[in-house]
Amino acid sequence: MGDFRMPSLGADMEHGKMVEWLIKPGDYVHRGDVVAVVDTDKTVMDVESFEEGVVAELLVDVGTTVPIGTPLARITQTPDDGAGQAGGRPAGPLAKAASGTAEAAVTAGAVEPAGAAAAAAQVPPPVRHLAHQLGVETAGIRGTGRHGAVTRADVEHAAAARPRPAAPAVPAAAAVHAARVPHGARVRSSPRARRLADQLGVDIGSVPGTGPDGAVTEADIQRAVSGHRAAVPAEEAPAEEAALPGAEALPPKETPPSEAQDRLSSLRRAIGALMSRSKKSIPHYYVSTTLDLRAAIAWMQQVNEQRPVASRLVPSALLLKATALAAREVPEVNGFFTDGVFRPSSSVHLGVAVALRHGGLVAPAIHDADTLALDVLMQQLRDLVSRARAGRLQRAEMADPTLTVTNLGDLGVEAVYGVIYPPQVAMVGLGKLVEQPWAHDGMLGVRPAVTATLSADHRVSDGLRGGRFLARIDELLQKPEEL
């Protein structure tokens, strides 16, 4: 048996507020399943379970703020039960009754006879989350990733290729949705649908889903709004809304100005506290170099020319990949300084500072950025930024970047000198892309260029090593086709 506790979602987090439970007592959760939505001072994010087992009890109510480490739910490990159920996500007694046949029908297809636990371990949380959103059962997917790990592409493929679910599963799932999902139960939906529902003030649990496995789609939300404008938010003063039947359209459920102000000031406070700690405790040094992007931009434009807009690259993707590769070669900038000791990281989890449109910023990580193909990195960057802005980041993304890149220069400045985010030991700043006069071989020409800066921890490295790191980024960008 284990407790699911309020996790630390970043060095500056002291407490978190429970925003939404995605599980309820009786649910079976895997390690890595997204089980709750938590609000820190900085952002709202999805939190996954470290435990596997049956949810015995939820210990914290929605709306409660608790310090990190506080038990949030009790999870009972029941191996026998688990072996039978691990493939599915029974949502309660109803689904449980149906799960026998449904499981049998689904697994009859193409399930590897791998143990459920092994299969679970092979599915990274983001992929599991995606599978969950698409209503795909990961146990039935043959992984094509490293060591047979299930990748995003595998999940998407499975979702696309999936035969219509077996008969017994559908009515059960549909019935659950049609009968309005009990509050607190996981509603299958895309983040965009969820966000839209939130904006329009629609209780997503009351919307019948038409997507895979009854998932609620954006279209469903829009239909729900145009169909019956009386739809009211689940928790936000339903009486008030219902009392205005004459209102021609539901006003978007904006956060009230005072709340937005509070949020912004608490976010600024959190950033301020961490940054002053960083400046006080980390002896920063700064170096900068100008990256020649002629080759990289020319190559990217050529590639983009052949592509639909959905798969085009932006210069940031190339810069991030080159940075990640250079960080692998210069480990003094990639890792954590804790308890007086530097621990280099063997993986490069590249934190990307994302400006939130309502103010402030967060820096979630792209995991193993150095090993990702450029196109994959680009897709993950887009996904990460949109989820950061929608408040759908996950715990691991916030907690473990090993080196952070701030690309604020994208919106205007030529150079940005970052403040190191402890316990990391370096921060890379990328300025905006500018055309500048460039002397080469005794000739003057014009080249697209970006100023890259490094703020690094003098306890761990010095200017020579830091300079080497930046120079390596420049070298890597001269052969963009190899990134």
Added chain:
Amino acid sequence: MNEQDAREAVHTAIGQVAPDVDFDGLDEGSRLRQDLELDSLDFLRLVETINEATGVDIPERDYTAVATVKGMIDYLAARG
């Protein structure tokens, strides 16, 4: 596509990418990147959203022509 349709498509797309933009006070000379604060990923999403809604593909070489709200509307009106 006439100018009014193009304007509507552009407004809708901007609304999706940057929900905080206030159209009442919007000057159509506003630059998407600098004035509306769309970063390169936002801009890409805007181009993608417009492509999905109108079928008009804006290749990268034309990005300078669609740097402002007005530029984007004119571009769509001419090609949609």
